[in-house]
Amino acid sequence: MSARLGVAVLGTAFMGRAHSSAWRNVGAVFPDTTPIDMRVLVGSDPDRTASAARTLGWQEASTDWREVIARTDVHIVDICTPGHLHAEMATAALEAGKHVLVEKPLATGLAEAERMVAAAEHAPGAAMLGFNYRRVPALALARRLVGEGRIGDVRTVRAAYLQDWLVDAAAPMTWRLRAETAGNGALGDLGSHAIDQIFAITGLRATGVRGTLRTFQRERQGPDGLEQVTVDDAAWAQLDLDGGAVASLEVSRVATGRKNGLSIELHGTDGAISFDLERLNELVVTDGRDAWPSRVLVTEPTHPYLDAWWPPGHVLGWDSTFTMQAADLLRSIAAGRAPEPSFADGLAVQRVLDAVERSDAADGARMPLDDHR
Ligand code: SOE
Helix, strand or coil, X not given: CCCCEEEEEECCCHHHHHHHHHHHXXXXXXXXXXXXXXXXXXXXXXXXXXXXXXXXXXXXXXCCHHHHHCCCCCCEEEECCCHHHHHHHHHHHHHCCCXXXXXXXXXXXXXXXXXXXXXXXXCCCCEEEECHHHHCHHHHXXXXXXXXXXXXXXXXXXXXXXCCCCCCCCCCCCHHHCHHHHCCCHHHHHHHHHHHHHHHHHCCCEEXXXXXXXCCCCEEEECCEEEECCCCCEEEEEEEEHHHCEEEEEEEXXXXXXXXXXXXXXXXXXXXXXXXXXHXXXXXXXXXXXXXXXXXXXXXXXXXXXXXXXXCCCCCCCCHHHHHHHHHHHHHHHHCCCCCCCHHHHHHHHHHHHHHHHHHHCCCCCEECCCCC
């Protein structure tokens, strides 16, 4: 076992909390991973950061991320800040020789994403993107089954990621609703997860994209009065995939009644698979052309990640995905292997986001994507 690794998380909000919980638990669930020290939590407000650091189990709090990435006792920099800060923080941390984990989506635009991929290619440290749903055991099993050819050739994929927190007309302005801080709206925030799943499970990439965006409520109350919402509330896209398969995508933050509904369904020449995050321990598998769909409870030790957790039938939750993500990063670092998903995987997703925006601006015209490997 190598020496202990010091971790810093940048960001104290929702994702900062989810990642902190993962760093607290990873050694207990996956004792084979390199031990870590939760060195420092970084935020913008000194009092709030100090209080969050105490609650979340960090040794120290700081408001100076540059000073933190220069520390010799910090080896892993985990970036959970708003999107517009990802590129600057990640490239600086990689240049300082750190291992870096960045929350999705990779960046707020293509140029930044390309810069981050170039920085990762030249850096000694590992660079991983936080698509945490890659660690849902049922989705990892779906990927394994499709890779083994269990459903034959994938022809069609339906992916949707639906939330409703913007249905409330009084929901205030946040960084997530400004193009300059978030890049995209539901498209980047939710669509990036769904697109990554389409790519990861099928092993295919997009060759062309058509898309539509909608912003239903164009103004929201900010700290200093009404502000323009400059990102989408909802987005739709059709992705042409390698070899002729087609994926449809629907994402929304105004899908009344849906809190965090990520669903994906794949139809192949010899079977089908479907998944719904609201039942995240289950996969519905149609194993054969004439078979009935059957529900697989994905809690067996032979299923991805599950030998480390609880006995069969003892289900996992959303937060466990971040613990498995941290374990995978630690294992990649220990093995000197590039972690998955890489920044390049994030760039492939970013190209689709960009193409959806361009297609929407061109009345839904098809945007070819052929230089994207
Ligand atoms: C947005 O509401 C959000 O928090 C995303 O940013 C996360 O990636 C997703 O997992 C849950 O929803």
